Amino acid sequence: xxxxxxxxxxxxxxxxxxxxxxxxxxxxxxxxxxxxxxxxxxxxxxxxxxxxxxxxxxxxxxxxxxxxxxxxxxxxxxxxxxxxxxxxxxxxxxxxxxxxxxxxxxxxxxxxxxxxxxxxxxxxxxxxxxxxxxxxxxxxxxxxxxxxxxxxxxxxxxxxxxxxxxxxxxxxxxxxxxxxxxxxxxxxxxxxxxxxxxxxxxxxxxxxxxxxxxxxxxxxxxxxxxxxxxxxxxxxxxxxxxxxxxxxxxxxxxxxxxxxxxxxxxxxxxxxxxxxxxxxxxxxxxxxxxxxxxxxxxxxxxxxxxxxxxxxxxxxxxxxxxxxxxxxxxxxxxxxxxxxxxxxxxxxxxxxxxxxxxxxxxxxxxxxxxxxxxxxxxxxxxxxxxxxxxxxxxxxxxxxxxxxxxxxxxxxxxxxxxxxxxxxxxxxxxxxxxxxxxxxxxxxxxxxx
Amino acid sequence: xxxxxxxxxxxxxxxxxxxxxxxxxxxxxxxxxxxxxxxxxxxxxxxxxxxxxxxxxxxxxxxxxxxxxxxxxxxxxxxxxxxxxxxxxxxxxxxxxxxxxxxxxxxxxxxxxxxxxxxxxxxxxxxxxxxxxxxxxxxxxxxxxxxxxxxxxxxxxxxxxxxxxxxxxxxxxxxxxxxxxxxxxxxxxxxxxxxxxxxxxxxxxxxxxxxxxxxxxxxxxxxxxxxxxxxxxxxxxxxxxxxxxxxxxxxxxxxxxxxxxxxxxxxxxxxxxxxxxxxxxxxxxxxxxxxxxxxxxxxxxxxxxxxxxxxxxxxxxxxxxxxxxxxxxxxxxxxxxxxxxxxxxxxxxxxxxxxxxxxxxxx
Numbered sequence: 001x002x003x004x005x006x007x008x009x010x011x012x013x014x015x016x017x018x019x020x021x022x023x024x025x026x027x028x029x030x031x032x033x034x035x036x037x038x039x040x041x042x043x044x045x046x047x048x049x050x051x052x053x054x055x056x057x058x059x060x061x062x063x064x065x066x067x068x069x070x071x072x073x074x075x076x077x078x079x080x081x082x083x084x085x086x087x088x089x090x091x092x093x094x095x096x097x098x099x100x101x102x103x104x105x106x107x108x109x110x111x112x113x114x115x116x117x118x119x120x121x122x123x124x125x126x127x128x129x130x131x132x133x134x135x136x137x138x139x140x141x142x143x144x145x146x147x148x149x150x151x152x153x154x155x156x157x158x159x160x161x162x163x164x165x166x167x168x169x170x171x172x173x174x175x176x177x178x179x180x181x182x183x184x185x186x187x188x189x190x191x192x193x194x195x196x197x198x199x200x201x202x203x204x205x206x207x208x209x210x211x212x213x214x215x216x217x218x219x220x221x222x223x224x225x226x227x228x229x230x231x232x233x234x235x236x237x238x239x240x241x242x243x244x245x246x247x248x249x250x251x252x253x254x255x256x257x258x259x260x261x262x263x264x265x266x267x268x269x270x271x272x273x274x275x276x277x278x279x280x281x282x283x284x285x286x287x288x289x290x291x292x293x294x295x296x297x298x299x300x301x302x303x304x305x306x307x308x309x310x311x312x313x314x315x316x317x318x319x320x321x322x323x324x325x326x327x328x329x330x331x332x333x334x335x336x337x338x339x340x341x342x343x344x345x346x347x348x349x350x351x352x353x354x355x356x357x358x359x360x361x362x363x364x365x366x367x368x369x370x371x372x373x374x375x376x377x378x379x380x381x382x383x384x385x386x387x388x389x390x391x392x393x394x395x396x397x398x399x400x401x402x403x404x405x406x407x408x409x410x411x412x413x414x415x416x417x418x419x420x421x422x423x424x425x426x427x428x429x430x431x432x433x434x435x436x437x438x439x440x441x442x443x444x445x446x447x448x449x
Numbered sequence: 450x451x452x453x454x455x456x457x458x459x460x461x462x463x464x465x466x467x468x469x470x471x472x473x474x475x476x477x478x479x480x481x482x483x484x485x486x487x488x489x490x491x492x493x494x495x496x497x498x499x500x501x502x503x504x505x506x507x508x509x510x511x512x513x514x515x516x517x518x519x520x521x522x523x524x525x526x527x528x529x530x531x532x533x534x535x536x537x538x539x540x541x542x543x544x545x546x547x548x549x550x551x552x553x554x555x556x557x558x559x560x561x562x563x564x565x566x567x568x569x570x571x572x573x574x575x576x577x578x579x580x581x582x583x584x585x586x587x588x589x590x591x592x593x594x595x596x597x598x599x600x601x602x603x604x605x606x607x608x609x610x611x612x613x614x615x616x617x618x619x620x621x622x623x624x625x626x627x628x629x630x631x632x633x634x635x636x637x638x639x640x641x642x643x644x645x646x647x648x649x650x651x652x653x654x655x656x657x658x659x660x661x662x663x664x665x666x667x668x669x670x671x672x673x674x675x676x677x678x679x680x681x682x683x684x685x686x687x688x689x690x691x692x693x694x695x696x697x698x699x700x701x702x703x704x705x706x707x708x709x710x711x712x713x714x715x716x717x718x719x720x721x722x723x724x725x726x727x728x729x730x731x732x733x734x735x736x737x738x739x740x741x742x743x744x745x746x747x748x749x750x751x752x753x754x755x756x757x758x759x760x761x762x763x764x765x766x767x768x769x770x771x772x773x774x775x776x777x778x779x780x781x782x783x784x785x786x787x788x789x790x791x792x793x794x795x796x797x798x799x800x801x802x803x804x805x806x807x808x809x810x811x812x
Contacts, residue, residue, distance in 0.1 A: 447643070
């Protein structure tokens with residue numbers, strides 16, 4: 001059998017073969033929902049157990065013992081440097097200070113899937129309270145000092161979840177009961193808690209401190225006038241302040257950089273220390289003189305340390321659930337039914353670019369999935385003819401045969417390959433061009449249009 | 450109708466300006482009458498021999514034809530003498546970085562070439578004498594310590610034919626190998642929009658070209674020894690119609706593998722298309738917005754340098770412009786992965802042909 005190609009030049013006796021191919025009756029696909037969920041969920045969680053300050057990385061669990069890094073704030077070496085004139089008499093005098101070490105940092109959260117703009121972050125801290133006594137290197141060891149018996153203190157691990165939302169700043173208030181105590185003046189100004197910003201660079205913040213001097217008989221010091229505090233009936237002096245979690249102020253701020261990146265800035269007091277020292281002094285060296293004598297005092301300190309910061313980012317997650325759909329032609333062949341007729345299925349792979357709401361033209365109601373399925377099934381319901389044939393390269397080149405070129409096939413008896421009474425039109429889909437032994441041939445793979 | 454294969458060895462490490470003393474292109478039949486030759490049926494002639502006075506044409510059968518467009522190359526203004534001597538010297542001035550190799554192509558059709566070349570480096574006065582025994586020569590000048598903007602004086606003093614027109618077809622630092630009937634054993638190349646089984650399946654179709662060359666002058670073997678054969682060197686396959694003096698590009702490919710064996714003069718080259726490099730091109734995640742498939746293709750090809758895409762027909766273009774994905778996004782990854790996903794959405798096939806990626810529908 002020979003064929004003729006309806007092109008300017010006709011070749012006969014070419015090698016060719018024709019086979020039926022690709023009969024499909026169902027299109028199966030799984031477009032993704034691709035909408036943000038309506039309820040917020042946890043998108044990411046980050047636990048921070050170390051911080052970097054001035055280029056050095058500190059493990060939060062050890063930050064209390066590494067006091068040298070923070071201005072030698074070591075309560076066991078508090079010393080009194082007094083150089084003012086005072087009146088004669090017995091004096092119980094004391095010195096105390098509180099310090100706060102603030103840390104502000106940021107964490108970049110990167111997501112593989114886009115995130116919505118409805119974002120919030122919560123920050124939680126956990127830590128440990130401990131007591132430091134003079135000459136004791138063991139922060140966890142409670143001193144057996146009678147002077148401390150009235151202190152409402154226990155050394156224990158604690159977990160607190162102080163949650164802030166979005167960019168709101170939660171400044172935890174002082175314990176008013178404690179603060180109203182006249183002895184409780186020796187705490188940092190409230191400003192210390194609030195003046196730092198989570199937007200700043202990662203850094204440490206040394207809070208303001210106060211020092212107080214007490215005098216037994218309310219004789220004012222001739223120098224700096226400060227409030228007197230302390231229990232003057234005992235050799236030790238302490239403040240009734242218990243550093244509780246109420247003093248922990250956390251700040252967190254969420255900035256969406258783009259659809260995939262969020263920066264969470266945070267600021268946390270990673271250490272709070274309260275130090276007190278006292279000495280009951282007998283009549284001696286302060287009589288009418290100016291002294292620079294240093295007296296090492298009984299001293300102790302409470303330390304509240306945060307050992308872990310947990311940031312949790314909340315928001316609306318993208319729903320990438322696939323929606324399995326199968327379309328088949330209805331009986332009339334003019335529309336679709338959502339069912340699988342039999343097993344000749346054409347599958348469209350699921351991916352994040354093919355969504356349930358992908359539409360065609362500007363009509364959002366005209367879904368691409370429907371349009372494609374109908375178009376495809378109508379075309380392939382009866383399958384296609386596949387035709388392979390070899391032609392001389394010269395003929396193919398002269399007739400500008402490339403992919404998408406359309407041909408009709410005329411048989412030797414002057415009939416055409418037909419379908420439903422119409423001449424089949426074939427489209428070139430593959431071309432292999434070969435040259436060997438002076439034979440220059442194009443092998444064409446054609447598919448019925 | 451025949452096939453020609455051109456391999457661009459991509460060795461361009463400098464430029465050689467045309468020597469001022471010689472015409473870059475001339476239509477000649479005699480060295481002294483460079484412009485007087487008349488065309489006959491689209492061809493002009495080139496006479497390589499002369500009588501003793503070297504001015505009149507001698508009908509000795511040595512008349513060669515070349516296209517009307519002119520002879521491509523440099524021609525000496527005087528013939529070689531009875532002993533093959535010719536006063537032909539070319540000064541090459543390099544701009545920028547000095548080359549490591551020079552390529553000379555003499556007349557392989559007429560098998561004419563100089564027997565000796567003397568290279569003299571301007572900056573150092575170093576000399577190198579090269580004995581020549583074939584019309585294509587690669588000269589290694591790396592040991593001559595050329596410096597930037599250096600120049601070389603090359604004397605082609607002794608030729609293999611007496612009373613002949615001395616010609617240099619090309620001098621370059623960027624050699625393009627041209628292989629014709631006398632070199633080509635087997636050539637096979639594709640222009641495929643579908644896979645071999647013609648499956649209805651979206652995705653990228655990788656093209657192939659397999660070429661077997663008889664390395665007659667052993668130049669490819671020399672390249673292999675000099676480690677000048679690389680992947681990704683461009684291979685162009687053409688059909689040449691000598692009757693109509695036309696040519697057409699059948700495809701352009703990139704070398705995927707060289708098979709050069711020391712014991713065989715046959716060199717095999719396996720080629721593919723540039724899509725094989727897409728796996729190495731990283732793209733970040735796309736921001737969320739409404740995009741058409743056409744937008745996505747443009748977004749992706751924005752990350753692919755040197756290559757563009759076109760639609761096979763206006764219907765495909767319209768379809769791609771009409772498919773709209775609200776809040777479209779994509780995972781970061783390599784171009785190949787994301788391109789496959791775009792093909793899935795638009796039910797597209799993408800294939801390389803000559804110098805562009807063509808987007809077609811797969812159904």
